[in-house]
Amino acid sequence: MEAIILQILNGLDKGSAYALIALGLTLIFGTLGVVNFAHGALFMIGAFCAVTLSRILTLSYTVVDETKTDFLGNPAKVDVPYVYDLFGQATGDAIIDWAVPLSILFAIPVMMVIGFVMERGLIKHFYTRPHADQILVTFGLAIVLQEVIKYFYGANPIPTPAPQAFTGSFDFGAALGFDPNLIIYPYWRIIYFVFAAIIIGAVFAFLQFTTFGMVVRAGMADRETVGLLGINIDRRFTIMFGLAAAVAGLAGVMYTPINSPNYHMGMDFLVLSFVVVVVGGMGSLPGAVLAGFLLGILESFASMREVLAVLPGLNQIIIYLVAIIILLTRPRGLMGRKGVMEE
Amino acid sequence: MLGLEKKDFQLLLVVAGLTLLAPFILNPFPESSGMAQFNAGYPDLMQRFVIFGIFAIGFNILFGLTGYLSFGHAAFLGVGSYGAIWMMKLISLNVIPAIFMGIVVAGIFALAVGFITLRRSGIYFSILTLAFAQMSYALAYSVLTPITGGETGLQIKSTDRPLLSNLEEGEIGRANLFGMDMRASFELNVGDWLFTFNAGYYIAAIAMLASFYLAIRIFRSPFGMMLRAIKSNQTRMSYTGLNPRPHTLAAFVISGMYAGLAGGLLVAMDTQVGPERMFWTASGEVVLMTILGGVGTLIGPVLGAGAIKYMENILSKINKDVLHQWFAFLPDGLEDFVITLIYPFIGKGWHLTLGILFMLVVIYLPGGLVEGGQRLARALRGKKASDEDGPKASTEPAE
Numbered sequence: 001m002e003a004i005i006l007q008i009l010n011g012l013d014k015g016s017a018y019a020l021i022a023l024g025l026t027l028i029f030g031t032l033g034v035v036n037f038a039h040g041a042l043f044m045i046g047a048f049c050a051v052t053l054s055r056i057l058t059l060s061y062t063v064v065d066e067t068k069t070d071f072l073g074n075p076a077k078v079d080v081p082y083v084y085d086l087f088g089q090a091t092g093d094a095i096i097d098w099a100v101p102l103s104i105l106f107a108i109p110v111m112m113v114i115g116f117v118m119e120r121g122l123i124k125h126f127y128t129r130p131h132a133d134q135i136l137v138t139f140g141l142a143i144v145l146q147e148v149i150k151y152f153y154g155a156n157p158i159p160t161p162a163p164q165a166f167t168g169s170f171d172f173g174a175a176l177g178f179d180p181n182l183i184i185y186p187y188w189r190i191i192y193f194v195f196a197a198i199i200i201g202a203v204f205a206f207l208q209f210t211t212f213g214m215v216v217r218a219g220m221a222d223r224e225t226v227g228l229l230g231i232n233i234d235r236r237f238t239i240m241f242g243l244a245a246a247v248a249g250l251a252g253v254m255y256t257p258i259n260s261p262n263y264h265m266g267m268d269f270l271v272l273s274f275v276v277v278v279v280g281g282m283g284s285l286p287g288a289v290l291a292g293f294l295l296g297i298l299e300s301f302a303s304m305r306e307v308l309a310v311l312p313g314l315n316q317i318i319i320y321l322v323a324i325i326i327l328l329t330r331p332r333g334l335m336g337r338k339g340v341m342e343e
Numbered sequence: 344m345l346g347l348e349k350k351d352f353q354l355l356l357v358v359a360g361l362t363l364l365a366p367f368i369l370n371p372f373p374e375s376s377g378m379a380q381f382n383a384g385y386p387d388l389m390q391r392f393v394i395f396g397i398f399a400i401g402f403n404i405l406f407g408l409t410g411y412l413s414f415g416h417a418a419f420l421g422v423g424s425y426g427a428i429w430m431m432k433l434i435s436l437n438v439i440p441a442i443f444m445g446i447v448v449a450g451i452f453a454l455a456v457g458f459i460t461l462r463r464s465g466i467y468f469s470i471l472t473l474a475f476a477q478m479s480y481a482l483a484y485s486v487l488t489p490i491t492g493g494e495t496g497l498q499i500k501s502t503d504r505p506l507l508s509n510l511e512e513g514e515i516g517r518a519n520l521f522g523m524d525m526r527a528s529f530e531l532n533v534g535d536w537l538f539t540f541n542a543g544y545y546i547a548a549i550a551m552l553a554s555f556y557l558a559i560r561i562f563r564s565p566f567g568m569m570l571r572a573i574k575s576n577q578t579r580m581s582y583t584g585l586n587p588r589p590h591t592l593a594a595f596v597i598s599g600m601y602a603g604l605a606g607g608l609l610v611a612m613d614t615q616v617g618p619e620r621m622f623w624t625a626s627g628e629v630v631l632m633t634i635l636g637g638v639g640t641l642i643g644p645v646l647g648a649g650a651i652k653y654m655e656n657i658l659s660k661i662n663k664d665v666l667h668q669w670f671a672f673l674p675d676g677l678e679d680f681v682i683t684l685i686y687p688f689i690g691k692g693w694h695l696t697l698g699i700l701f702m703l704v705v706i707y708l709p710g711g712l713v714e715g716g717q718r719l720a721r722a723l724r725g726k727k728a729s730d731e732d733g734p735k736a737s738t739e740p741a742e
Contacts, residue, residue, distance in 0.1 A: 035466055122706075125706070131465055131466055132410070132412045133705060133709070135412065135466070135469065136630070136634055136701075136705045137702055137705045137706060139627065139630075139701075140698050140699075140701040140702035140705060141698075141702060142698075143694060143695075143697065143698030143701070144695060144698035144699055144702065146694075146698075147692060147694045147695035147698060148695065150692075151687050151692055151695070267624075271473060271477060271623060274470055274473070275470060275473075275474060278466075278467060278470045282466075312485075312486045313481070313482055313485045313486030313487075316478075316481035316482065316484070316485050316486070317477075317478045317481050317482060320474035320475070320477055320478045320481075321478070323470070323471075323474050324459065324471060324474055324475070327463060327467060327470075327471060328459065328462060328463075331463065331467075
C-alpha cells in the first residue's frame with residue numbers, strides 16, 4: 001500500500017510536466033493545426049528564464065569590508081548584490097531566495113512575446129504546407145533555439161535551487177496514518193503538482209467560461225465559419241500560441257529545482273510529450289492532460305524494484321510500449337475527436 | 344547502359360568519378376598552406392561521407408518516394424552495426440560476412456517494425472518509428488547489456504577468437520577483406536600535396552556506388568512509380584485496385600537494409616559500436632541530410648550527407664585563433680568585432696549554422712541543395728533555357 005502511494009506521488013511530478021507540455025502542444029495543434037516540434041525548446045527557454053532572473057537578482061558589485069580580513073590578512077572583499085541597496089539586506093536575501101517562484105512573473109511576458117514572434121514570423125507561413133514540412137521547420141527552429149541557449153549559458157546543467165522554505169521533505173506516511181519515514185516526498189514536488197493543476201484548471205476555465213475562449217473553441221471546431229462571421233480568428237489563434245508558449249515556459253520555470261536546466265532538456269521532454277499527445281488523442285485537451293498524468297504514473301510504477309525484477313528495463317520503455325499499443329488498438333488515442341488527423 | 348537511361352548513366356558515371364577520385368578532389372589545398380584545414384581528404388572523414396551517403400540514400404527511398412517520414416531510422420543502423428560486430432567477434436574477421444549480417448539483421452528488424460508502424464501514416468507514423476527507435480536505444484543501453492555491451496558498447500578485444508581466423512594468443516583481430524587490412528593506406532606525395540588512398544574507403548565507396556545504382560533502378564522502376572503514387576494519393580491508388588501496404592512495407596524494409604549496410608560498413612571501418620548510434624538525434628541527422636540535399640532526388644541525399652559531415656568535422660575545428668589569422672588584415676577593433684560576429688556560428692557552434700541552414704532550406708528551398716543548384720543553373724543559362732526546362736520539370740513528380 002505504502003509503495004503504491006509512493007509511486008503514484010512520484011509519478012505525479014513528472015506527469016505534471018508531461019501534462020503541461022502536452023497541453024500546450026495540443027492547444028497549438030487544435031487551434032492552428034501545426035505540429036510544433038519546437039515546443040520542447042519553449043519548455044527549456046522557460047527554465048532558462050528562471051536561471052536568468054536569478055542571475056539578474058544576484059548581480060553584485062564588490063566592496064572592501066575593513067572590519068573583516070580574508071585568509072591572507074588583507075581586508076576582505078564582499079560581493080553586495082544590487083537588490084540589497086534597493087530593498088535592504090533582509091528583503092534582498094528573501095528575494096534572491098525566492099528567485100524561482102518570482103521567475104513566473106518574469107517568464108509569462110517573455111514567453112508570450114517569444115510565442116507571438118514565432119507564430120507571426122515563422123509558423124504563419126506554414127499553415128498550408130504539409131505536416132512533414134511543419135515538423136521539419138520547427139525541428140530546425142528547436143535546434144537553433146537550443147544552440148543559442150548553449151552559446152549564452154554553456155553546456156553544463158545550472159543548479160537553480162528552490163526557496164529555502166521548500167527544500168525539505170514532507171512525511172506523507174505519517175499524515176496518512178502509516179509509519180513515519182515510509183512515504184517521504186519533497187515539498188517542491190507537491191508545489192509543482194499543485195501549480196500544474198492550477199495552470200491546467202486556469203487554461204480550461206479560460207477556454208470554457210470566457211467569451212474569448214468560446215470564440216477560440218468555435219474556431220477550433222470550424223475555423224472558416226468563425227472567420228466568415230467577421231471575427232479575426234487568426235489574431236485569437238496567435239494569442240493562443242502565445243498562451244501555449246507561456247504554459248510550456250511556466251512548466252520549465254517550476255521544473256528547474258527538480259532538475260537543473262541544461263540546453264537539451266527540452267528535446268528530452270519533447271519526444272515523450274509527443275508520445276503523450278498521441279496517446280491522449282491529437283487535438284483533445286483533456287486527453288493530453290489525462291495521458292500526461294497516466295504515463296507519468298505508469299513510468300514510476302514500472303521503475304519499482306519488484307516490477308524490474310520480473311521485467312528488467314521496463315521503466316525505460318514503458319511509455320513507448322503503451323504508445324504503440326494504444327495507437328494500434330485505439331487509433332484516435334484515449335480521447336481523440338473524430339475527424340482530427342485521421343489518416 | 345546497365346539498364347539505365349543515358350541521363351541516369353551519366354549521373355552514375357559522374358558520381359563514380361567523384362567518389363573514386365575523392366582523395367584528390369577533397370585535398371585541393373597544399374599541406375603547408377593555411378587552407379589545409381579545409382582538406383577533407385583523410386580516410387576517416389571520406390569513409391563517413393560515403394557511409395552516411397548510403398544511409399541517406401536509403402532513407403530517401405522511403406521518405407522521398409512514399410512520403411512516410413520516419414523519425415527512428417538510426418535504429419536500423421544501430422541494429423545492423425550490432426549484427427556486424429557479432430559476426431566479426433564470433434565467426435570471421437572478414438568484412439563481407441559482417442556487412443552481409445548487418446544488412447540481414449537490419450532487414451528483419453525493419454520488417455518487424457514496418458509491419459506494425461505502417462498501419463498508421465502521417466505524424467502517427469513518425470511518432471511510432473520514433474518510439475521504436477527510442478525503445479531500441481533504451482534497451483541496448485540497459486537491459487540488453489549482455490548482447491550490446493551497454494553504455495561502453497562493443498569492440499573487438501584480444502580475447503575474441505573468431506572461428507575462421509588464426510590469431511595468435513593475445514592478438515587483437517583487425518577487420519580485413521581476404522587478408523587486406525581495412526586500415527591499409529597508400530600515400531602519394533606530389534609536391535606539397537599528400538593524397539591518401541585507403542582500402543576501407545574504397546570498399547565503402549564501391550558499396551555506395553552499388554547502392555546508388557540500385558537506388559536509380561528503384562526510382563525508375565514500376566515499383567518506384569508505385570511508391571510515388573502512394574505519396575501523391577494513397578486513396579486513389581487503393582481505388583484503382585492496388586494495395587499500397589505491401590509496397591510501402593517493401594520500401595521500408597529496403598530502406599532499413601540500406602541503413603543496415605551503412606551500419607555494417609561503420610563497424611567494418613572502426614570495429615566498434617555503441618548505443619548512441621541509435622539515439623533519436625542520429626535519426627534526426629539523417630532527416631537533416633536528406634532534406635538539406637534534396638528530398639526525392641537521386642543525388643540530393645549524398646550531397647546532404649557530405650555537407651553535414653563536412654561541417655561536423657571541418658567547420659567545428661575552426662577556433663578563435665584561426666579566425667584571428669584570417670582577419671589579421673583588418674584593423675584591430677574591426678577584427679575583434681568581425682570575429683565576435685562570426686564566432687558563435689563556427690567551432691562548437693556549428694550546430695547553430697546547421698539549424699539555420701536547415702530552416703532556410705525548408706522555408707525557401709523545399710527541394711534542397713539540388714533545387715538550389717537547378718535554379719542557379721537556370722538563372723545562369725538565361726530565360727530562354729528555362730522555358731525549355733519548364734514543361735519537362737513539371738512531368739517529374741515527387742521532386
